[in-house]
Structures are given as structure tokens and as C-alpha cells.
Amino acid sequence: MTRSSEQPPSSFQDESSVEQLHSSQPTEDDTQATSSVDYEHVSVPVLVIGAGAAGVRTAIELAEHDVEPLVIGKRDHGDAHTTLAAGGINAALGNRDPEDDWQIHAADTLKEGHFINDANGVETVANAMPDRIRELEEWGMPFNRTEDGKIEQRYFGAQSFRRTCFVGDRTGEAMLEALVSKARALEIPYRENVMITKLLSDGERAYGAIGYDMDDGHFLRFGAHAVVLAAGGYSGLYNRHSSRIDENNGDGVALAYDAGARLMDIEFVQFHPTGMIGDRYGEDWDGRLVTEAVRGEGGRLFNAEGERFMKKYSPDQMELDARDVVARAISQEISEGRDTENGGVYLDISHKDRAFLQDRLPRMYERFAELGVDMAEEPVEVAPTAHYAMGGVEVDFETGATAVENLYAVGETIAGIHGANRLGGNSLSETVVLGKVVGDHLADESYIGAPELPASQQRAASEHFRELSALSNGGSEDPQAVLQALGDLLEETAGIIRTEEGTKKGLERLEALNNRADNLVAGERTSRSFEYAIDLGFSLTVAKALFNGARERTESRGAHFRSDYPEKNEAWRKNITYRQTEDGITLDTTTPGEPSDVVSKALDADYELDYHQLE
Template identity: 45%
Template sequence: MANSIYTVPRSKRIQTEVAVIGSGAAGLRAAIALHEQGIQPLVLGKRPRADAHTVLAAGGINAALGTMDPADSWVTHAADTLHEGHMLSDPEVVEILCREAPQAIDDLLTYGVPFARGNDGRLLQRYFGAHCYRRTCFVGDYTGRAMIKALVAEIDRRNITILENMYVTDILLTNGRVSGVLAFKLVDGTALAIETGSVVLAAGGHIHIYRRSSSRRRENTGDGIALALRVGAQIADMELVQFHPTGMVWPEEAEGTLVTEAVRGEGGRLYNAKGERYMANYDAERMELSTRDRVALANYNEILEGRGTSHGGVWLDISHIPATTIQDRLPKMIQQFQTYGGVDITRDPMEVAPTAHYSMGGVRVEPDTHSTGVPGLYAAGETTAGVHGANRLGGNSLVECMVFGRRAGEAAADYVASHATTAIDTDQLSTCLAHGQQLARTNRDTALSLIDNLQQTMWQHAGMVRDEAGLSQALRTIHAMREQQAVVPQKGAPHMANLSAALDLKSMLLSAEATVLSALLRTESRGAHQRRDYPQTAPDWQQTVVAALHNDEVVLSTVDIPQPAPEIVQALEEYAQLAVAGRLLE
């Protein structure tokens, strides 16, 4: 059956008012918002239902509820986000996020998320790195999984269809407007042409371009970013990639697997191989709960300078915390380390190192509606840029999915209510099908080898610390690989495994090229973007790097970042006077 993939006779056509690409938190919240507006959407997920990348989000979700610290407010939340994003976030997007975060928590409670509560019934909130107050709601250390379980249950209650194991290859336009999407079933290769008036793109980021990442196979390959670029949308901030301070380094099959920030939030301490608690040398006030970029760079330096462990990591120790507390707050971490390597984290330290974790850049969107500038195309979640700037605060990604998934869904509903669905352009569909059939004959082993080479190249030359020589080498390698991809040997009948590998490679090369070009252009060090040859932050680089695709080439420009609202400016001015010592550990 799979050997006849992407032949026109086996393609099927269906219709839906709005297609949602991605079945994580952003996509599911968009689908619920659409249904609330009277639209019956269709959700397309790359993985099995209830197993989207969101399930890996462990630590929590932010909202200034004031349940633990009454002085907290949306303004302080916004100031934290902008300050720790090194002033590269879009202030309007951040304001919307922080104002509407409490409503997102209310929505999740309505859907049945069992957030932790104190004996008095109040929602518990924990500290995460670089937050001035406790504002992170949580469900143990499996918050993302609990959210997806509740969101899927709400989707089921509303009889919204999720097509799982679907790979979307093209967004189709007719007269410049969204008219459909083309996808194929990973299980049998059947092509599916979906006629739709609007698309909400919620397909994740691009961190799988790195050798060590917290993503699973076939996740975060940049396919959402590539889909948007190819239909004329812009992307932004691609040079800003968050490396989480703590990913597993051993055993090899677990390399890169996330070790949640909640470990440090509950009091975990970092030590080098000499037994030194080294964060005092990097941020003596906030220590292990400094910003993610600073902790990651500290870990990187300790390893680089020869104070790392035998497997190339550092030690993260929580054994000084009562075992009952660890069992209550970090059950997933206990299981994870017992499964990989038989480590009992209630007694022994964890071996960790930085891992590529989050795409802070992505599709450029309008703040209110998250429209992309392409009529009928909206985006939400990690696929987009705007919220995080040069460093993402832990807990902000899940609330971003909720707030802007809802807004994108509502905007898509408004769009289809005022625009008639346009028929798919048959010639365009035939061209896309033919291209898919060609890619489905790609030699899969060759494509996977090129992906491995790309990941090694990006890790070595465009990773945590960069310079012009390394970035230029990475760019030459990417260009050579694009030429290689064009002549990858064709092998036998078309097959879905070949097509999946070829599409992953194509999207990853495009995302990697945009990342490297943007990193070359930003001649400074700021947050997660660190240049050996430009170690200082340059005030005139408080700009957004924007990329677009013209004649199949990535073209860059820059735009100024607007000023925040007056009350946020005041909070930022007061930020330096706000004491944080002693407030970061409970």
C-alpha cells in the first residue's frame, strides 16, 4: 500500500471551514476557540493524539495570580518577560500575554487540569528562574502532559476531529488567499487535499536542527516555519535559540532529554566535577535560578574549561531536599533517571549539560490576531516570534500557547465568516502532488545522513557560542547540502518513509539557513545569542531581524522594536531596585 504513495488516484479531497496544523496546546486551544465561535475545525497532528510535543513541558505555566505573592501583577510579569528577553520581545504581544494569562489558567481549570493546591485550596505557584514572584502554576513535573490530557478531553466533548499521524507538505493559495492544505498519512502514505478557508499554523519550532535537543524524532524540524515562508509570510528572530541549561548527557540514547527547571525551582544545586557550586561566579544573587541563558552559558563554560564530568556535563543535585518532597513535586524526573541509567535522584546527583530547547524566533505575526500577513493564515505557539526576545522565561511558553491559540482561533473564525472559501487551484495541487511523488523516491539513507551532518554542523558552528568564521562555515555547508539534496539519488517506487525524511531535510535546511544568516547579521552578544567576536551588547541592535523568501533565497531586513506601555516602562525603571535575594527558593 505504502509503495504507491502520492499518486493522484490515491489522493483524497475533503472540506473544512478551518484547518489547524498542529495538535499541541496552541493548536488544540485554537480549535476550541473556533468551535466556541460556531466553526467546526479539523486538526492535523504529526504524532498520535494526546502525544504532541507539549507533553514534554514539565515545569509549569505562568500567570500573575498573586496567590502566593499578592504584590505580583500583569505589569510585573510583562516587565520580567521584557527585561529577561533583553528588550527584543514585541512589547504589545507581551502585554496581551500577561494581561490574559489569568484567563488562560481559568480556562484550563474549566477543562479539568488538576493544578497543585495548598491545604487552604489556593493554587500553588512556584518560582522559576528570573521571575520576581512565584507565578508558575504546576501539576507536579508533568504540567504539559496534564494540559494536553484536559485539552484533548475538551476536544472530544466538542466532537472536534483530530487526524493524527499527518504530515502537512503545502499550504495552498488561490489568488493570494488560503484555499487549502496538502498532507499525507504517515501510516499508509495516502495524500489528502483539504479545501479550507483558513489555516491556523501551530506546528512547533526548529530546534531539531541541532545535534543535542530536547525534541523527539520528527518534532520541531521547522516544517511550520517553512510552510509559512513558502507562501509569503515573514519570519523573525531566527538567531535567538534557547539552550536549556539542563539536558541529560548519559546514557547516549537519552542525550538531550530535558531535565526540567522545576528541579532547580525546588532547590536543585549545580556543581562542577571539582565539587564547586559555581553559579556564585556567574550570578551570586540568583544562583541556580538565574536566567536560562546565563545558567546555560555557565554550564557551557564549566564544561569547556575542563571542569566537566566524564560524560561532558555538570552535576545537578537535589538530594539535600527531603525525599518525600522530591517524590511529590518531581515524580517524572525520578522515573526518567531511574529508566535511563538507574540513578536515584533523591540520593545521587544528575549529570546534565545544555541542550537546544526552544525556538524563540518563528513566523512574524500581528499582535492582536496573530495573522501572518497572508490572507487566511494565522499562527500561534512556538511556530511564532514576538513573545520571548533573546531569552525565554520558563513557564511562558505554555501560557503563550493558551492565550494566542485562542486569539488565532477567534481571528480565523472572524475571517471565514466574512470571506467565502475559494476553490483549490487544480494546477497548483497537481504541481505539489508531483513534487511530493518525486521526493517520495528520495534515498532515505542519504537524506538521514544529510540531516545528521546538518545537526552536527549547527551544534559545532551555530550553537551556544558563535563567531563569524564558524557561522560562515555553517552557511557554506548548508548551501552545499541544498545542492546535494537537489541530486539525492532516486530509489525505486515512492515510499512514505522517503518522503518524510526528504521533507524534514528540506525544512531543516531552510530553518538552519535563516538561523545562520540572522546570527551573522546580529553583530553583538545578547541573551541566548552569544558571539565570541562581538562579546558586548550593542544598544543600536535593539532591533528585530526579519527574514523572507524571495526567488528561493532567504533575504534579511531589520525593524525597530516599539516602546512598551507607560506602566511597563515604569516597572522596568524600578526593576533594578527590586530585591531578589532570598526570594527565589522556597
């Protein structure tokens, strides 16, 4: 049987105001199709899966056009991965460097992405960002200020000018607070602690989603005119990563793929140069991000021999070269034995005044102080960590649409903006620009009222609920242990440096992990082991695409480095796409479009940061 909601979707402002809008009684067809399954059914005009910056900004745009969305998050509302984006958000305001403009921002993004970015998407983001920053300011985001009261801007790696706006080193947290505050004012409904496990789709069209309430375990079925995936990326597949625990496991990407959407650029995973070293700071801190703002404010890298080694890898841009360049340099120093006792290198900003660090890098200063390190007196130890997925779902940047009708995607779930390597400070920019784009488009579609769910999708939901129930029975494999093994496998064979042999072995060993995943035992639906079992399914799907793409791309470009093909090959100025067929995963290639004339002129001008301006 079905049941009505025990706890209706909450509003940012007034929980009781939305019960009638988002609860529906079961129909006769419902009951016949799912006679043995107990679940809650909810119908909404637009379902937004993901409650970080991209999802909330999409919902805000919809609400401002009088289209009511429902936002779903896996954690407590306001507690999204966006909060870990510490260093800043890019916009060519020209507050510090008046010669900067959006065309140069776009050119820097294309160069950093090694020209396989979607040029139209890049230009959309760069052009709109000054307005999005002013909007965030209006909504209460407390940016750092220059002496004359303008929004302050700092250097970030591979940027031609000071373009990164910031709130100390808690920019993502401050941004999400501003967005959530705006959403509360608009009384946008949300459901927290809900995990989506499958999209309702026939491969051509999306009809909604299904999942479960992580607090009490009851099943949920959502019908929607349109579904927006804003569920993050997949860098958390690696055991050493900068994401929060149990996040960025590829769920948004895998959900879209399973529904029939195409993926793109999955082989490109960015390894941030500076993650904390667990051997020194403890296992709980291993891989956690030391924001690029430390280097943007003048931090210097030294090996265990006291050599400022970036002088030999990048004498002009030094520590502020592209992230892939700095990460590989650190990896090289470590592999050649010039690492610290704890297996990293030193990041030193002790030449700056204590008051400066407390003002510009307060979170970093406080974090290390609590761990017994005074950043004003001594360096911290760092090493590369998996940080960001440039790949994801292929979308149309005019609308955010995927290849599946009524399915949209935004944020780190998508591919195309960042190409082969993301420019630091662009992740937050992408979320607010494209969230507005998707919301604008969906508002024009005039989605109103509760959609009808076809009987075929009702039956598909019932079958999936039975599959989920079976996870709590039988089997012998611990989901967390298999996830750990997958993370080890990716670190060993598809990390910063890759080879043909490594990716081949990776695919062979992945098959063994798939076999283990067929024999899982998970606890009750409210347990972490059940959540890990769901995560594992998503992660294995994305890992297979990653290994295949890393093996297919026989060159080195951006974050993808093949030691057996160490040079960039212009014949590979292509995107690899991934689609599901009867034979399994099928890879194709497409050629990215060209930038506009104005951005081409900015590229020809060849602007470039000279690090020594900081000295």
C-alpha cells in the same frame, strides 16, 4: 482521478458525525487539473495544522463560536510535543507572593527577552493568563495545591516572584489532556498521522494545504477559508536537543516562508542549561530535558571539582538566573576542563527529602530511578541542550495574521513574544492565550461552508504531488544521514557560542548539504525515510535563515552569543526579519514597540528574584 475519503476525519466524540461536513466530491475542474494524480480532497472552513496546545486551544475557541475547524496532527491525537513541557505555566495569580501582578510578569518577560519582544503581544499574554489558568482549572487540569487549597506556584529562573503553576513535573501533559477533553466535549474533528508538505498559496493569499496520510501513504488536499499554523518550532534541527525524536524540525516556519509569509528572529535559539548526558544515560536520552523545576525547587549546580560555580557567574540569582546565563556558565565550566567524566556538570537536589521529590518532581524522580540514579541520594549529570526557538513567523498579535491573507500562526511557530530569550514557564502561557486570540478573530470572520479552490491551486497541488512521488525514485543520498550532518553543522557553527568565521563556514557547508538534498532517495510514503526527506527540506530552509541572522547580528543578546562581539549593542535593539525574494532570502530590520505606561512602571521598579530566599 480523485477519490472520496476512505476514512473520514475523526471527531473527538463521534467519528460518523462529520463525514458529510468534511468530504467533498471532485469537480470537473479538479479532474482536468489533476488527471494523473490519485488523492483525497477535503474542504473545511478553518484548517488548523498542529494538534498541540496552541492548535487545540484555537480549535476550541472556534468551536465555541460555532465555526467548525479541522485539526491535523503528525502523530496520534493527544500525543503532541506539549507533553514534554514539564515544569509549569506562568500566571500572576499571587497565590504565594501577593505582590505579583500581570505588569510584573510582562516586565520580567521583556527583561528576559532583552527588550526586542513585541510589547503588545507580551502584555496580551501576561494580562490574560490568570483567566486562562482558571479556565484550565475549570476544564479539569489538576494543579498542585497550597495548604489552603489555592493553585500552587513555584520559582522559575529569572522570575521576580513565585508565578509558575504546575502539576508536579508533568504540567504540559496534564494541560494537553484537559484541552483534548474539552475538544472531545465539543466534538471537534481531527485527522491524525497526517503530514502537511506544502501550503496552497499564491504568495498573497492562502487557500489550503497539501500533504499525505502517513499510515497508508495516500495524498491529501485541503481547501480552507483560513489556515492556522500551530506546528511547533525548530530546536530539533540540532542533534542534541530536548524535543522528541523527529519533531520541531521547522516545518511550520518553513511552510509559512514558502507561502510568502515573513519570518523574524530566527537567529535566537534557546539552549536549556540542563539536558541529560547521553554518555552516562544512553544515546536515547541524550539531550532530553531535566526540567527547570528541579532548580526551581532548590537544585544546585556543581562542577567536577565540587564547586558550586554559579556563585561566580550570578551570586544573587545563582541557579535561577536566566537560562542563557546558566547555559553559558555550564558551557564555560565544561570548556575549561571542570566537567564530569561524561562531559557535563552535576545537578544536585539530594538535600531535599525523598517525599518532597516524589511529590514535586515525580517524573524526574522515577526517570532517574529507572536509570539507576537515586536523586534523593546523589546528583544527576547535565549539560546544555537546544530547547526552544524564539524566532518564527511574524504575526499581528491582535489577530495572529501573517503577511499572507487568510494565513495565521500561533504557538512556537511564531516569533515576537519571547524576544532574545524565553522566560521559563511562558511557552505554555503563550499557547492558550494566543490560541484564544486567533480563534476569536477567525470566528468574527464568519467562515462557513466549503471554499472553492482556484484552478491555479489545483494545478499547484498536482505538480507538488508529482514532486513527492519522485522522492521514492532514483537518487543516492539517505535523508536521515543528511539531517544528521545538518545537526552536526549547526552544533559546530551556530550553537551556544558563535563567530563570524563560524557562521560563514556554516553557510558554505550548508550549500553542500543542499546539493546532497537534491539527490535523495526515500522509501515508500509510509516509511520513515520519506518523512525524513520532507523534514530535511523544511530544516534546510530554516537553517539558512538561522545562519544568515546569526552572521548579521553583530552583538551578543540573550541566547545569541557572538564571542567576537561579546557585548550587547543598543543599536541592535532590533528584530531581523526574513522574506523570500527572487534573489533568495532577504534580511531587513524593524524596531520593536515600547511597553505601556503601567508595564514601564513595573520595569522601573526593577523587581528581581533573590535566590537566597530559597535557602
